Amino acid sequence: xIGSTPLVALILAWVCLRIxxxxxxxxxxxxxxxxxxxxxxxxxxxxxxxxxxxxxGALFHNAFTPSPICCPARTSxxxxxxxxxxxxxxxxxSGGCYGPHWRRVLEPRALPHILQQQGYNTFFGGKYxxxxxxxxxxxxxxxxxxxLHGNSRYYNYTLRExxxxxxxxxxxxxxxxRDRAAEFLRNATQFSGEPFFAMVAPPAAHxxxxxxxxxxxxxxxxxxxxxxxFNQVKQEDECLNYQIPFPLLTNFKIICFYLxxxxxx
Numbered sequence: 001x002i003g004s005t006p007l008v009a010l011i012l013a014w015v016c017l018r019i020x021x022x023x024x025x026x027x028x029x030x031x032x033x034x035x036x037x038x039x040x041x042x043x044x045x046x047x048x049x050x051x052x053x054x055x056x057g058a059l060f061h062n063a064f065t066p067s068p069i070c071c072p073a074r075t076s077x078x079x080x081x082x083x084x085x086x087x088x089x090x091x092x093x094s095g096g097c098y099g100p101h102w103r104r105v106l107e108p109r110a111l112p113h114i115l116q117q118q119g120y121n122t123f124f125g126g127k128y129x130x131x132x133x134x135x136x137x138x139x140x141x142x143x144x145x146x147x148l149h150g151n152s153r154y155y156n157y158t159l160r161e162x163x164x165x166x167x168x169x170x171x172x173x174x175x176x177x178r179d180r181a182a183e184f185l186r187n188a189t190q191f192s193g194e195p196f197f198a199m200v201a202p203p204a205a206h207x208x209x210x211x212x213x214x215x216x217x218x219x220x221x222x223x224x225x226x227x228x229x230f231n232q233v234k235q236e237d238e239c240l241n242y243q244i245p246f247p248l249l250t251n252f253k254i255i256c257f258y259l260x261x262x263x264x265x
Contacts, residue, residue, distance in 0.1 A: 072096075079111070116142075
């Protein structure tokens, strides 16, 4: 996820500048994909998507995420805060992921709630925060909410669909989110005079890397990019200490792992 905090700041600045003006508030469609690193050409499979959507919208060429870990990055995106301010340190409840501080303090003043208060019709579909379990009410700020319970899945998952939880066994999640988002956009543009903010966040391309049947094997001939840091052994004089308790990567298997990064003093 690239550009979490700058993106939120830009959206809020854009909206705030227009509030009270005679111009109509802009509609906002934010599509959030997972684990598509620009340096590793993670967007290569979606070049047509970039042509159709990216070049027709806004591109942030110098935007950076302050945290490479899923839940802290998503919390930054929704709150506009750095991880050391919002307190989400990792993907666990004890690490702040969908913990009490988020639900009680941050969520009521996060981006979707601010936009909702300014008259926006808001929609969310997909992976919310890793530890979201669908209990209680819909998270604050969303008029239409289709939030995935837990972390990334493609089949056999549960969504919080507005007033209740719905389990799906064999419907591919990305396709379901596409249909829900398209229905919302059609209704929002045809029957409502309100501006809309729609956030679509499929887990793809996060592990378990389950493709739709129609895409099975589509990139079997593609090899992951090998940068100069690929399988690089840690040097003692580096400013970062990488603790990687896994074997080296090979040409035949890519192992997903967390980098436990500790700044040396």
